[in-house]
Amino acid sequence: MQKQRGIGLVSSIIVIIFLVVFIALGIYLVRLDNIVRDRFEGQRWDIPAKVYARPLEIYAQSDVSRQDILDELKLLNYQSSDNYHKPGTFNSNNSQVFIHTRGFDFGDNSDPERVIEVNFVQDKISTIRTTQPSSTGILRLEPMLIGGIYPQHNEDRVLVKLDKVPQPLIDALIATEDRNFYKHFGISIRGTARALMSNVTGGKRQGGSTLTQQLVKNFYLSPEKTYKRKANEALMALLLELHYNKNEILEAYLNEVNLGQNGNYSVNGYGLASQFYFGQPLGELNTAQLAFLVGLVNGPSYYNPWKNPERATERRDVVLHNMLVMGKLTQEQYETEKARPLGVMNKPGVTAVRFPDFMDIVRRQLKQEYQENDLTNQGLRIFTTLDPVAQTRIQNSFENTVNQLVKRNPKQLTGLQGAVVVSHPENGEIIAAIGSTANFTGFNRVVDAKRQVGSLLKPVIYMQALQSGRYNWASPIQDTSIVIKGVGEKDWIPKNYSGTEHGLTTLQTALANSYNLSAVRLGWEAGIPTFTNNLRRLGVQSDIPNYPSALLGAVNLSPLEVLGIYQNFATGGFNYPTRTIRSVVDANGQLLQRYSLQVQNTIDPATAYLINYGLQKVMSSGTGRAGFNSFPNLGLAGKSGTTNDARDSWFAGYSGNYLTVVWLGEDNNKPIGLTGSSGALPVWINVMKQLKNTPNNIPQPNDVQWQWIDSTQNLLSAQGCAGAMYIPMLTNTIPRQATACGLSHYQLESSMPQESYVDEFGNPIPPTPSDQHQSGDAIENFIRESESPKPAEQPKPQVISRGGYTIGSTN
Template sequence: MSGTAASPSPPPTRSRPFRALRAVFRPTRVLLALSLLSLAVLIFLGWCLIRVPVGGGMAPEASPASLILEARDGTAFAARGNLRGEPIPPDAIPRPLMDAVVAIEDRRFFDHNGIDLRGITRAMFRNVFSDRTEGASTITQQLARLLYLSQERSIIRKTQEAMLALWLETRLSKEEILARYLNAAYFGAGATGADAAARRYFGKPATELNLAEAAMLAGLVRAPSALAPTRNPEGARRRAELVLSVMEETGRATPEQVAAARAAPPALRTPPEMLPGRGYIADWVEAEARRLVGPIPIDLAVRSTLDPALQDLAERVVARWLDREGEKQKAGQAALLAITHDGAVLAAVGGRDYATSQFNRITQARRQPGSLFKIFTYAAALENGARPDSNVVDRPVQIGDWAPGNASGGFRGPMTLRQAFAGSVNTVAVQLFQSLGRERVLDTARRMGLRSTMPEGPSIALGSGETTLLEMVSAFASIPDNRVVEPYVVRGVRARDRSLYTRPEVPAQGGRVLSPEAQQGMLDLLLAVVREGTGRAARLDRPVAGKTGTTQDNRDAWFIGITADAIVGVWVGNDDNSPMNGVTGGGLPARIWHDFMVEADRVKTAEAPLPEAAPATTAEAPRQVAPLRGPARVIDTATLRIGNRAVQLAGVIGMRGEYAESMEAFIAGREVTCMPVGDGAHRCTLGDRDLSEVVLSNGGGRAAADAPAELRGYEAEARRERLGVWRR
C-alpha cells in the first residue's frame, strides 16, 4: 500500500428529480391557497345572500292612521302612531331637500354604483385625523338596510347591505333610489318619510320646504330620536348648521343661499314631547277617535275637549296632595275627572304617574262606590213620593246575618231625609233600599247612567258593587240637567282634505231621567251634603252640590261635586285594594276637589260679550226687541245676573239661602233666554222650562201681586204639597 492518504468524499446532494418537484409544487401550493380562499369568500357571500330576508318589499309597510291630538283650542298636545305623509314621487323631489340630503349623507351619490370606495377612504381619513365623525354608507346602502335588513352591526349585515346596494343600482334610477329613501327614512317624533316629517315639524308638505327647513330635516336622519326638534331643539339647530356648511362646501348651495337660510331659521309648528300626565287622556282620545272613524290609513288630526290649563292644574293638585299626604295616609293613587254639563271632558288624571303605570283609573279601574251609590236609592225614594223633609229613623237594621252600622258607631233616631243624606247615614239608606226594592233602585240607577252590573244582596245599598269613576261622574251629571249625560273626549276628526267626524253642537235631547220633583229634591239633598254634612271640606263661596263615598276599611274614598261650571269627581285608593289610613270621601278627595275648583276659578276664560239688540230694518217697521241670552248666575230666586246685567223674573218674589243655591245648581251656568215683558221684568226660559214656573212650582219663592193667574196656580200647587217655603 502506498503511503498516500485518500481524499475526503464530497457532501451528499439532493437528486435533481426532487429539486424539480419542489419547483413544480411551490406555485401549486399558492394556487391552492388562493383557491381555498376564493372558495371561502364565495361560501361566505352565498351564506350572506341566502340569509337576506325575503319579502322586504320596495315601499314602507302600511300602518294605522297616525294622530295629532289637539286641545279644544286647537293647540296640539300629543302625536300618536307613525306618521306617513304622502309618498314623494321621483320626479317631484324638492330640490332643497335633495341637495341637503345628498350633501350630508352621500355627496357622491350621483357618481357611484352603490358602493363609494372613495367615500370610504375619505371617511376613514377624517375619522382618524379630524374631530368630525363621518359615515361611509351610501344612500343606496341605507335604503337597502331600511327595506330589507336590521340595524345589527356585523360583517354579515354590512356584506348583505353592499350586495343589495349593487343590485338596487341595477334595478332603479338614482332619482327612484333617492325618492324611496326619503319615503322610508325615519325623521323622529313618529314621522316616517320626509313628507310626514315636514308636516310634523313645520306644518307643510315636503314640496314647500325652504332651504333652512330642508337642512334641519336632512340632519335628523342619522340620529332622529336624539335630534328630533320636539325633544332636542338646540341639537337639531346645530346639526342643521352643519348641513348648511357641508352644502356650501360641496357646492350644493351658494354662500348667499346659506347666509339667507341662517338668517331665517325654521319656525317649528309642532307639539313638544307629550307631558307625562297627559298620557291618560291621550290614550282615551286616541282610542275614541279610532273607534269613531275606523281603520283609515292616513294621517289624522283629532280635536279633543281637553282644556290644557285645567289639565295642568288637575295634575298639579293631585300630585301635590299625594306628595303631602299619600305616605302618611297610605294612599298610593288618585284620579280626577272634570266634565262640563254637556259631558265634554275638560281634564282627566288617570293616576299618579303615567310613566310608571298606564292603567287609567278613570275608565278602567272598577272600584266600590260606597256611599256614592246612595244617590240612586234616594232618587228612587223621591220619585216614590218622599221629600227632603220626610221623616226617617236612624235605628239598628238586621237583614239575615247582616247588620249594617254607621261610621259614627251609634244611632241618632228620628231625622229628616235631608239630614240622613247629608250625614251619609247607612241605616236609613238600607231601609229605603229594602222598602223600594232592588229593581226599582237599579232601574233609577240605569236611567241616571250606571252601566255596571251590580251583585245580589242588600249590601249594594251601601255601594258594595263595582263601577268606574267615569260612570259615577256621568250619573251625577244627569241630575242638574235631568237627562243622561255621556262624557266625551272627541269634538272632531279630520284628514288633510276633509272632515271625517264632527260632534253635533247640540246633542239630541233624551227624555227626563227623574221627575221634576225628584230632580229638585236631589239637588236639595246634594247641596245639604256640602253645606252641613260630610262634604263640608269642599265648600266654596258659591253653591256646591256633592256627595262623599267611603268603602269598608277605607279602601276607596270618593267625592263628586257639581257646580254651575262643571261636574268633577275624585277617587283616592290603592291599586292592590289595601286599606288606607282613615281616608274618607270627606277628607283627602274633598280637599283635592276643593283646591282644584278654587284654582280653576283663576284660570277660567272670560265670558263672551252678549249680543246687542238688532235695529229695525226700516223706519216704518216696528222695533224688534232682541232676547237677552247668556250664562246665568243666581242672586236670589227671582233675580239672575246675565253678563253685567241683573234680570228680574216676572211674577216672582225671590228668596236667598238654600233656595237660591238649589236654583243655582239647577241652572248650572247654562244659557238662559230672557224676553222683557214690561216694567223691567222678564220671562226667562232654560231649554223648554219657564224659570218663573220652576221657582213657584217648587216653592222656591212667592208669587208677586201682579203675577198672572197661571203663575199663581203653580204657587197654590206648591203650597198644597208643602214644598219649599211652604213646608214650615
C-alpha cells in the first residue's frame, strides 16, 4: 500500500511537472507568437528617407540638348539597346533619341512607363512622340536617387512587391536555398538534424535552415549562435507559417535578407542589391545577374564581386546549375547565362550620399522641420532641386580649374580648397553645390566656411548711395587716402589693393575697378548702421561687426549667405529664400509638404536696376573683364572679392537664369596669392560654361531714364561731348542744368531726327523725355552754362564724425 502511494505521489509530481512545463511552454509560445505577429503585421522595417534630384523635363522647344538627355540617361543607368523594348533602355542617333522610361510614382501624381521619341533639329528639340501622352505636354524621366537618411542601425533597403519580382529570381532562390519551400511547415527536419549532428560532432558548421528560418533569424533574432536561439528560430518559423501564407513569407524574405555592405550601411533586400551591384531596378536584370544576387545569400563578403570576382562567378554558376537541375533553365539557356560576364558596376551604384555637399544642405533643412525618427524610418521621399547633370559637369570643371591653379604655384597652394554654389535666382532653387576639392569629410564649405568676403559687399554701399538721390554713376568721388580715428582705438588707414590712389573718379569706375578708398568714403558718409541694416534687409543673419573695416568686407559669411545677398541684385530687388527641397511625400504617397515660392521685395526696383548696371560694368570694363570676354552677349553682372594678404578669393555673378558664387582659400587661412580675378573668376567662368545661360536683361522700371551726364560737373551732356557718360538714372535725380556742349545738343534737337540708342550689351534703350524733340520753351528748363565748361572744382578736405570715429584727409 505504501508502495502504491509512493508510485501515486511520483506520478502526481510528474503530472504536475508536466503541466507546469506545458503551461510554461504555452506561455512561452504565446509570447513568441505575439512577437511574431506584432512585428510582421506592424511596421516591419525602418525605411530611410530617400532623396531624389529633380526630374528632367522634356518638351518641344525646350533648351534640353541631345547630350543633356544622354548624360541624364547615363546617370540613371539606362542601357543602350537596338530595340529599346525593356524599361530602362534607349537608342540614339544624331537626330533622334528613343527612350523606354521606367515610370515613377511621385506621390501626388504618377508617370507611367512609356516609350518616347525625341527629334532634334540643330540640337534643339523639334518634336516629341510618345506611347503614353501627357496632359501637360511635358514628359519626365524618373528623378535620380541621390541618397538617403538612414536609421541608427544603418540598414538600407528598397522595398519590392512579390508580383514585381522577376520569376527567375524566385526560381534561383528556391532551387538554391530551399527546394521544399512550398511543401514544409517552416522547418526542415532532415536539414536541422544534419546541422545538429555536424555541430555536435565538431564537423563543418551547417545551417540546415529553410527560407522561413532564415527570415526569422534575420528578422527577429540576434546573431548569437546558441542552441536556445536555434530552438527559438524553429518555433518562430512554425508560428510564422501558421499565421501567414508562403507568398507573404517569401516577400518578407526578399526584402530582409542581407546582401552586402556599403561602408557603414548594410544592403538589405533584393531591390536595393540590384541598384547596389548593377545600378538598375530588379526587373531590368538578366537571369545571370539575378543568379549572382541569389548566390550572395551564402556570404556577401566572401563573394564580393569587386574583391573576389572569380569566386563570385563560380558561385553564380552554381546557382545557374541548380536552376538547370530543377528544370528552370534549359541546357541552352544555362550555357548562354553562364557565358555572360558578371556585369557588376565598376563601383557600387548606390552610396550613402551621391552628392554629399548638396545632401548635407538638404539634411539641414529637413532637420529644421521634421523629427529625426520621421526621417530615418518612415519611408519619406524628398524631391529636391538638384540638377545632377549640371552638378556633375560643374564638379568636374571645378576640380580641373583648381588643379590648373595649383600647378601654376604648387609650393604656395599646397592645401587649396574651395566651394561653389549655383542657383536659379528667380526662385531660389539651388541646382548644384560643391564644398570641397576632395572627398566630403562632414565640413561643408558652402555652409560652414565663414570667411571674410572682401569687396563682395561694395555693391551694398553703392546701392545706398544711389538710393539716396545724391549720387549717380557719373558722380565724381575722391579715391584718395583717408584715416579713420576711433576713440581709444588704433587709427584705421585703408588702402587700395594696388597701393595707389586714383584721385577724382566716378562711381562707375570706382565700383568697376573695386577701389577701396572710394567705397570707404561713400559707406562712411551713410554710416555703419545704415550699411548693417541694408545687409540685414538683403538676408544676412550672421554677425556684422560694428567697425569701419566692415565696409571693405571684414565680415565673415559663407558662400551660401553671399548667394543670398546677390539673389537680390539678380532678380531686380526681390529675395527668394534659397532652398534645396521642392516637396516631401510619405510612404503611402501622400504629399506632406510642397515648398511654394516665397518672395520679398528688398530693394526698390529702380535702385536694383541701377545696381545691376553697375555690376555689368564690373564685367565689361572692370575686374570681371575675363568673364565678359567669355560671354560678350549675355550682359553678365558680377563682383570679385579679395581679402587681406590674398587669403580669400571670391567671385559672385549672374546671367539671366543662373547665379554662381565661388570661394577659394585654405582652411588654415594662409595667404594663397590669388585675387578674386586671378583665382575665383577663372573657376566661375568655367562653371558658367557648363550651364545654358540666358541674357541678363532686368526690365527697366518707369522711374528710371537713360541720360548723357557729364562726369566732371554731373550736369546733362550729350553724345560726343567730352566726359559724357550714358547711364541709367532715377528720374527724380536728373539734373536740370546742362553743360555748354550738352545745351547746344538740346537746342538742336527740335530740328534733328530722334536718335535711338542701345546699351553696350546690345539691348535697346527706350527714349526718355530728354531724348524727345524739345520745343524752344523746354530749353528754359535748363540753366545756360558758360560757353566752355568750368573745370571741376576740387573738393575741400572734409571731417565727418560717425559713431565715435572721425574721418578726414591724411594730408
